[in-house]
Amino acid sequence: MPSLKALKNRIVSVKSTQKITKAMKMVAAAKLRRAQEAAEAARPYSERMAAVMASLASRVQVGPESPRLMAGTGNSQVHLLVIAGSERGLAGGFNTNITRAARKFLDELLAQGKTVKLLFVGKKTRAPFLRTHRNLIIGTIDQTHIKTVRFADAKAVADDITARFEAGEFDVAHLFFSKFKSALAQEPTRLQIIPAALPAVAESKPVGDVPAAIEYEPDEESILADLLPRNLAVQVFRALLENAASEQGSRMTAMDNATRNAGDMINRLTITYNRTRQAAITKELIEIISGAEAL
């Protein structure tokens, strides 16, 4: 049986831990709201971009002369996995889930005899791979200084990926991130970013519709070549925004659980403390009474 003093100390320590987790939970909740708003605000752009890409893709034949970002290199030997996570821990299963999804895919590719390279955005998803696949890692993009994700940050990541692609470092690129569904549910997701997976053309337009004789300035191919890198940046941007919201949602849930656990622990410890105190008092009384009787 621990002493009264030791019990008291433990209660105090659990209480201060609870204060920390409670504060973290509230901070995460506030940040989550902001991250959700940012993701919401970014939607119009990416929707319109997707629509434009789809209508362009229906007009341009994918051939050897097509931009390589769309047509690919013609090979699928070297794969690049871009794994986006967070810079900070204590976010529940957030990074673990992304890592697990990426590792599964990585093992499949390796089993098929493909060459795989790993690029990380944020350091927390890198650590598990440092141990097992250190030789596959080609870089980490640091996000520590970023408070709220801006488009420029996403563009920097996209430019890095494009530069590596142009240098012929890989044939196919996949992006791993966590899709935000709600504060309780985040879904690790894989997205093929190079060659661009273009949305299937909607052929459902009524036949009577006037065939939109769209004028292109300069021409379809140049516009497409101009838009592809932008589209890539937009996809990365969306992924980073989803990730930011997922991270905060995951952290909020994790910290909520931790706060509740700490509360349970405090209750249990307090009961033990009171019992021990009572036992000590009883013991003292018995000692005094039996001492008095002996006189």
Added chain:
Amino acid sequence: MATFKFELVSPERMLASANVAMVVVPGAEGDFGVLPGHAPLMSTIRPGIIEVYATEGSSPSARYEIEGGFAEVTPEGLTILAEAVTAI
């Protein structure tokens, strides 16, 4: 007075959405003005200034400095996708 729907969208948010009379866009192959009923057009944009005329007046009601982007004219209106925009 005829107007059409004009939308200016940046990756971070929707910057402007309004019914306007005319917009002058710095297209890659020269400035072009968009009026209601303009033929469908897709164009890249060179760095320059977008001028928005809310009514058929002589002076623009809003001006935006743009560092390149993309304009799409559809029968519904004009949508400009731009990365870096500053209102001036």
